Amino acid sequence: MSQLLEVVNLCKHYRKQLGLFRQTTIQALDQVSFSLDAAQTLAVVGETGSGKSTLAKVLVGIEQPDEGEIRLAGKAVTLTHYRKYNHVIRYMFQDAERALNPSQKVGSMLDDVLRFSTVLDETQRQQKILQSLQQVGLMDEHINFYPHMFSAGQQQRVALARALILDPKILILDEALTVLDPTLRAQIVNLLLELQQQKGLSYLLISKNLRLVRHISDHCLVMQHGQVVEAGATEQLLEQPHHPHTRKLMGLS
Ligand SMILES: Nc1ncnc2c1ncn2[C@@H]1O[C@H](COP(=O)(O)OP(=O)(O)OP(=O)(O)O)[C@@H](O)[C@H]1O
DSSP, X not given: OOOSXXXXXXXXXXXXXXXXXXXXXXXXXXXXXXXXXXXXXEEEEESTTSSHHHHHHHHHTSSOOSEEEEEXXXXXXXGGGHHXXXXXXXXXXXXXHHHSOTTSOHHHXXXXXXXXXXXXXXXHHHHHHHHHHXXXXXXXXXXXXXXXXXXXXXXXXXXXXXHHTTOOSEEEEESTTTTSOHHHHHHHHHHHHHHHHHHOOEEEEEOSOHHHHHHHOSEEEEEETTEEEEEEEHHHHHXXXXXXXXXXXXXXX
């Protein structure tokens, strides 16, 4: 049986201007391969600039890869059917406060997602919006709130509702929990784990917080200079790190 997500030899480079006439090439992703099963969490760790966010952007279609293949349930995906595939993989951004439009009420924000990506009528969309708010522990009346009326933890819940409203199979959490204090982070982590159990969601967790990685991920990829330098079951990888870069991230060298 095929895995939910398979990534094969993904490559992505950027050109960076050096002064007026010189350019350099940055290989942000270099032959990256991995797979992710349903209801599993894969952590991606690595120092700044190792390619983690580029990987996330390529997976959700914000950036296009130079080479390689992304397969969902065995089928190769291309950006030409992005609308169809943006239901399956959703991205939760680093900073919920900045990711939410300050001048738009939550209900209208969620409605935009549904209007862009589904054929639901107004009543169905309204129902779906209320359902999404409830599933992240928010109330019906929050539909009329602006982002600044929420606490940091509630803003994270709104961002989560927006990410989940299309019933994705995979959610990418790109340092999404970093800005929260430990108590709020624990609440959101518990909510994510509950949702994973209830809905069989898979997470791709991009994080520098190795305690969090150990707590919630099943498998782990370690990236350096766009390459996967070590991969394996999280517990084992963090117990017995082999690659010098993994050891450095763990503060062991
Ligand atoms: N739009 C871009 N144009 C040029 N270079 C880019 C662009 N986006 C990323 N890069 C470069 O690609 C490399 C990988 O960046 P990326 O943001 O994926 O790393 P990261 O591991 O997510 O870092 P961080 O932990 O700081 O978020 C870096 O060298 C970065 O400078």
